[in-house]
Amino acid sequence: MSGGGSIPLVRVAGDPFTAGRLHGGALAAPLRAFVDDSLARLNRVLATPLSMTALLPTIAAYQAAVAAAAPDLAQEVRGLAEGAGISEPEAWLLQLRREIMGYQKVPTAGDCTTYARAGGPFAGHPVLAQTIDLNSDLDDQISVLEVSRTGGSRRSLVLSFAGLLGYLGLNSDGLAIGLNLVLGGDWRPGLPPYLAIRELLDSTSSVDQAVAALRGMRLASSRSLTLCDREKAVWVEVLGDELRVTEAVETLHTNHFLHPDLAPGDELNVFARNSSVRRLKAVEAGLAELGPAADPEQHFALLSEPPICVPDEGDIRRERTVAAVVMLPDRGELHVRPGDPSRSSTQVFSLRPT
Structure with missing residues (x-):
């Protein structure tokens, strides 16, 4: 690595x-x-x-x-x-x-913009990319974990913040998982989505296996997960015990529910929803100009553009972009720009064959 x-x-x-x-x-x-x-x-x-x-x-x-x-x-x-x-x-x-x-029902500027490409015109070039928008100034707490469990050959490469066992990442079988916050339903004791992502990376090899495993999990809080392997990309919205899956060769997600079955349960405040809609439209427009074989630096250029990249306004309580990632599941590569991606250089972490 x-x-x-x-x-x-x-x-x-x-x-x-x-x-x-x-x-x-x-x-x-x-x-x-x-x-x-x-x-x-x-x-x-x-x-x-x-x-x-x-x-x-x-x-x-x-x-x-x-x-x-x-x-x-x-x-x-x-x-x-x-x-x-x-x-x-x-x-x-x-x-x-x-x-x-819990719910942060205050005006906010962002909370992650995620997209994935796989199959169709993107065959041979699968990618999952996203900004990471968090409060608490967590860009000083980023680490990358390479995890190898006794008794198995699968390895996981995980971006972590402040001791988290999971956040987002990919594994040696070619599965990548990203996420977006969506707000709705009752948050309750269960498996936190960050840990669920780590569990999926450790235990599944493909989008289909991961979705099947997700159906058997009781997540603690609402979330949208984006999953991508060499052949398929999906987003999975989770609201309470309800789960909806949408597959496309190019998936996009921000922070409001997109599936019509779950949209009525959306609790995102109006300020955050306006930001979410703007970012979704911006990434859709940007991807239309990005060729199927775009390299990680071209993806970072898109992730660095406003309103996709959320600036630091000097308030630790407000979400801002604390990192951006581009994951190449077929190559086992995690590309990271810490902090504001328009101002930082790319660091590359790669799973190597054992």
């Missing part, structure tokens, strides 16, 4: 507990500092301050749900805590920040 620049590359291998311990040990100092920074920065973005003591029942409920749905990931969180020198509830807090934040 190759990588460079400011993004740490963490290789973890072995049983789940060992993988977590290696991850935590490699990033121990920054993870401890992040936990100590206003409770993983939650109290810098939420209107009502939280305390670790008050969160313990919520954390315990999610921990139990994850342990039932994905026991290997639960063991990996336990290892992360030991490796980083933090408590196990603190390690779970790192996995659950987005669920704890």
Whole structure:
């Protein structure tokens, strides 16, 4: 694997507990500092301050749900805590920040723009690309994990923030997964979507397998996942226990529900919805000018254009583009530009044959 620049590359291998311990040990100092920074920065973005003591029942409920749905990931969180020198509830807090934040019903400028191409005119050139728009100034918490589990040959390459076991990524079988926030339904203890993505990368080889696995998962919160392999691209919208799949040779998604069955349950506020619609139209127009064999730098050029790229307005509470990624599932490559992609250089991480 190759990588460079400011993004740490963490290789973890072995049983789940060992993988977590290696991850935590490699990033121990920054993870401890992040936990100590206003409770993983939650109290810098939420209107009502939280305390670790008050969160313990919520954390315990999610921990139990994850342990039932994905026991290997639960063991990996336990290892992360030991490796980083933090408590196990603190390690779970790192996995659950987005669920704890819940709905952010305030004006916002963005929350990820994602697209994928595969099959048809894009045969031989599959790609999944997206911006990552988050609050909390998380561009200083980016890392890339290469995960090899004992007993299997499949490896995963995962972009992570602040100790997350999963966020987005690809695996050695040629499956890539990205995501968008959509708001709706009841958020409840279950498998957080970030961890669900990691579980899918670790356990499935194709879009069809991943969609089948998703149908059996009880996700904790609403989300849209974009999945791409060498031959197929889909987005999957999840609202409560409802799931809808749309396949196309070119898929696009921002932050409002697109499937007519789920659109009535959309809880996105009007300001965020206007931004979401603008970004969807902008990426559609940009892709019309981007040839089927476009290289990663051409995709980054599109992701760097406003309104797709959301600027930093100096308010830690507001989402902004903290990274952009271009994934090439057939080549096992994760291309990343940290921070504002119009101002940063590309770093490349590649799964190499073992």
